[in-house]
Amino acid sequence: MKKTLVVLLFFGIAELSFAQDYKFGRISEEEVAETIYQEDSTANAAVLYKKRNSYYSYNGSGVVLTTDYHLRIKIYTKEGIDWATHTQYLTNTTASRESFSGLKGVTYNLVNGEVEETKLDKKEVFKESITDRITSVKFTMPNVSDGSVVEFKYRVTSPFYWMVDDIVAQYEIPIKKLDISVALWEYFKFSTMPKGYLPLNIQRSKKHNKTFETSDVLITINQNNIPAIIEEAYVNNIENYMAGLAFEIRQFVIPGSVFENFTTSWDDVAKNIYESDSFGGELGRLRFLKEEIAELQAAAKTDSEKIVAAMQYVKSKIIWNGTNSKYSFEGIKNAVKEGSGNSADINLLLTGVLRELGLTANPVLVSTRSNGIVLFPSNDGFNYVTAAVELENGVLILDATEKYGVPGVLPMRVLNGQGRLVRENRSSRWVTLTNSQPSKITSNMNITIKGDGTVEGMSRTQHVNSAALYYRDKNVNVNEDDFITSIEAKNGDIMIGNFTIQNKAKLFKPVIEMFTFEAEDLVEQVGNQMMFKPLFFKAITENPFKLDERQYPVDFGTPFEIKNTVRISVPEGYEIVSVPEQLAIGLPEDLGVYKFVVNQQGNTISIMTLHKVNTGIYPATHYTYLKEFYNAIVNKSLESVVIKKSDLLK
DSSP states (O other), X not given: OHHHHHHHHHHHHHHHHTSOOOSTTOOOHHHHHOOSOTTOTTOSEEEEEEEEEEEEEEOSSSEEEEEEEEEEXXXXXXXXXXXXXXXXXXXXXXXXXXXXXXXXXXXXXXXXXXXXXXXXXXXXXXEEEOSSSEEEEEEEOSSOOTTOEEXXXXXXXXXXXXXXXXXXXXXXXXXXXXXXXEEEOTTEEEEEEEESSXXXXXXXXXXXETTTTEEEEXXXXXXXXXXXXXXXXXXXXXXXXXXXXXXXXXXXXXTTTEEEEOOOOHHHHHHHHHTSTTTGGGGGOOGGGHHHHHHHHHHOOSHHHHHHHHHHHHHHHOEEOSOOOSXXXXXXXXXXXXXXXXXXXXXXXXXHHHHHTTOOEEEEEEOOGGGOOOOSOOXXXXXEEEEEEEETTEEEEEOOOSTTOOTTXXXXXXXXXXXXXEOTTSOEEEEEOOOSSOEEEEEEXXXXXXXXXXEEEEEEEEEETHHHHHHHHHHTTSOHHHHHHHHHHHTTSOEEEEEEEEOXXXXXXXXXXXXXXXXXXXXXXXXXXXXXXXXXXXXXXXXSOOOXXXXXXXXXXXXXXXXXXXXXXXXXXXXXXXXXXXXXXXXXXXXXXXXXXXXXXXXXEEXXXXXXXXXXXXXXXXXXXXXXXXXXXXXXXXXXXXXXXOGGGO
């Protein structure tokens, strides 16, 4: 019995001696030597420890919110080395700014059985102005390779005490231990909202604040082995779905002296933004364009003509400088003078011109995809503005930032849930950010297979609506030789000739791509037989949906329709042995359909496929059906046509 107790005590002491120490610099040889993450062997890196401690204090000039960060990250493979680079964003105004201090960083490597340390040189820390309000602090840890452990800590001090950064509790790599503490000053009343789909162990308690002699609300999250969020195809912004906690100030109350209510509604937000001099104020400053707008009025008679004329006019006046904003900081008049401006300069001008033409036009506040989904009513939630015209049959949302944009076709960055339409009387309502027509791609190919198995063909593809906008934006101004080379490479090393693009600048016509081609490797020869996939390089050969389950929605951006027609001429002296069977499948609730239709006439085979999805956002609840849908498409695409040489020609 005593011997057993001694053994148990020995193993207990041994276990304690190898217990993880998360104090800065206390790195164990086991951590550096570790080759895989035990909970997820596929991880190329893992956060071994993340600590965040946020609290209120007084710095001599006012109340500040201080946040201390400490991260320890293990790099397992070369693909994980990017995690050795870290960026912290800071908020600035003309009067105040957040400060970054106390940075310490060390890289640990195992060299000849010993842990070797390399310290971060402060000269390798770079600051950059991202916008007039945002500055980034960026650093890359030194001497990093697969196997390294990097560790760093720093402090952010903010005078914007009402702005508590969201807790980020999940990354694209796993987190071994999460240690979060946020002490909310008793005088501040915050709303909180969990983010993502992973349950978090969120605890709330009271904590004494010695500086202010208050009883603060302490929010803690202590959690181990948080899995990586896996980003699959068709997700707009993975950060929208990461586990975390968001904060929004509601009230500021100091008993007996100060009370301020920050609680607001979406109507209040829209009204406040509209009444800004850089937003609604700009809509009344278009007199300098009065004569030109009068000319548009004289030429455009119908609502459709007015909308088209207004968009073309605005695009001719201001070129988008790539900056997203809901405010016209330098003024529309200055943007017109310079010929360049942000999204507000352009789309507020569009709204004003539409109004001058007699249409019921209003701005629409938007949070772009990169900005994420807005959770609370807040002026800062929106970072973009479009225009909208209220017509008898609904609301048409317009965006004139894109050179190749047309009415009813919004750029992908804008297709992010809902926007807030604000009228002149300051009333507002939600509108769905979607395109009025589906994206369409229609392709026709005529292919001749020769007796030696080589292929000659002609391809004609037309792009309509969002597909046309995307094609023009991406390809029209690219060097043609480079573009042809890229098409050849991604389509089985075909050799292209007679390449043309029609309707490059005719925005209300489909953009049409045409070329002839030759290929040597699209047909497989085995004895007296030839085999080939009937869609050739138009086939979908890989399912983009690989997860067993998906908790976040599938974001296609816009409904779409892809139609392929392929006509194949079999060489003289060959007969058709087999062709794939026809297929017609659908998604639940009429959310999509796929058809594979085969016709055979003599030595000619015709294949028609229709791939259609009727929603821009496909629900995660139906993910299994979508995965099976694409499995069926891939399996059908991989089936072969088999032809063989006639017995008379053997």
